[in-house]
Amino acid sequence: MSGHEPRVVYSEAPDQEVRSLRVRHCRLRTARDEPVAELEAVSFRLRFGAVAVPAEGIGGVETRPEFRRQGHMGRLLRQALAGMARRVDVAFVSEGIEGAYERFGFVGAVADGHLVVPVRNVEQATGGDWDWDSNAADPGIRSATPADLPTMVGLYNTAHAHRPWTHERHAGWNRLVPQTTWKPGSRTLVLRTGHTINGQTVNGHTINGYAVLEGRAFGDPLGTLTVDELVAEDAPATRRLLAAVARLCWQRRLDRFTVREPADSLTGRVARHLGCTYEQRFPPSGGMMAAVLNRPSLVRALEPELRRRTGGLLPDTAHLQAVEALCGGDLFPDDHALIRLLLGHWSAEDAYVHGAAVPDRYRSLCAAWFPGGGTPALPAPYAHRLDRY
Template structure:
């Protein structure tokens, strides 16, 4: 049976929508096919694998930037992956990813990320789990015991505060690895729509520098239904604080609902410093969404990064994916990493330099695992002489993700 992999056209949308419904479920009122105007305005890239019987597999690519190592990195976010049940296991997915990721490189995207439903499928394609986006349930009664902040007050945000909210997210995200920058569609939201999506957005204001104060944190929340604490639930999409007192002020504001709401379902990731001000960590993970990463361009991802290891020189290689295979030498000069491609065959380098699998490269880049742990997992082989330097090459930043796609 012949197979054609190509970008999805608007004429393919009925089959594309049907296949998505089979994979992810269909609402009771059906899943409508988008209008041409909606589809063209969405800003994503869709790919399909077509055989003699029609659309066999599909995926969607979001082009955006995410924060890694203090810079906004062009990223291909993969979503909506679906294969028709009768064609699963046929190899269609591999060819679909090959085409979509090649186009991503042409767009200058040097990494790719996704939220998997089955991580094993994507591990075979070079992706690895580097973090998790979680919804965590917090009893509001516990928040009433958060210590009172000093020099910080809260107030309700308005559309006029949008730039201040964006600035807080920017400062927080730039200090992490992983967050979507929210500078591109579909993650950039017009101010009016951003505020319309929530019951309220609460600001934490530093009043120590004057009456006007500086916005140093925000929480966006949806109140939800009901007023019986045993059953009422509110949702908190973001609770981002730039100081401990900002975190205390925001948590106490959420906790003030405790007479009518029993639980706050908070979107978070990793060990968020905003949670360190809580008197205890009594909470329940409602849902966890692992986040996977793949490197698309070794030089593009690892070159030009700030590193504290001035003068370091690390030869390494990547093996196990034909689009990444090769030998490299990384040096640090003027505080920045530089990569040079070495004219060595991958099979000739194991005795003289460390060799990373594509998965190991992703884990090392994200700061999710040390070189020692990569060896334990089988994602780093070859000479061990540079393991310590590989681990210390990039300043450690926590992995945090707050946007699901």
């Protein structure tokens, strides 16, 4: 170790609040208390459909240059995962490095996707109601304030309540990108509801939609416009927010914009009606990854969600027997396949294609348990940018 003590000690610091997330720092240090490597174990609740379970995620992984290529990061990850397994049943990596996490039990479990919306399509859908070259804006849309955040959180949770991989946001959530000297941070637009008096629409104070535009560094070329989130109560509100974003593009002479929302969301359905492209990436390694830490405990915690998916397909006794078979590994013994099935990244048919063998008596049940995301029983899993760590 080039002059450093050969003994390296592992430690965990108590949880602390960091940008609306509870974070525990896991570290390796030499006997002289010199830092060797560290990572963050981030605590949250994550959805597998209608049920949310406690989970932890790995982030901020770093080894000091003089200690690299000596196996320290592998040791740190193994000890951190052992500690996580005493607290939660499932672990996640938000942006895994290719080829790094598979040997620790992680597997890609979410595809990254976004909508690309042509401005011309939005313009045509407005029916010529607006003068696009004017500076006039939709009177119901304004910039957000901190007081709007609880309502935005409620809209988000309502829109994505049953979506796998979704984080439950609490009333104090605020992971908008902050403004700094060289970066303007997130720009957020909110849409207020209105009512009609004597044929005139009067804007109210209740928010029924919002759009968070990706923060850009000052001086960046204005060749793109990306929306990190766009959530609204109904289709008319969604169209108004999309039109507001399209107006910004028109003023910058951009012909399209990107919205980071899943294709089966309300925003996705409205954009598809307007005309858009949905681009999705399925990385063979790295990206958004997950690992089962305690299989029996996780499956039992998700039993109500599995029951919801079946819609009473089996009597209680037969259903619970099948759940126990899943707990014990008689059904889908590969944990990599299991986490993909539970999240909806795979359907049961996908698992069969990849070699999973299931007894005939469980085939119809597994089809109901694991329909895959983007189906009536289960929305597509999706990781929103503002909840990544």
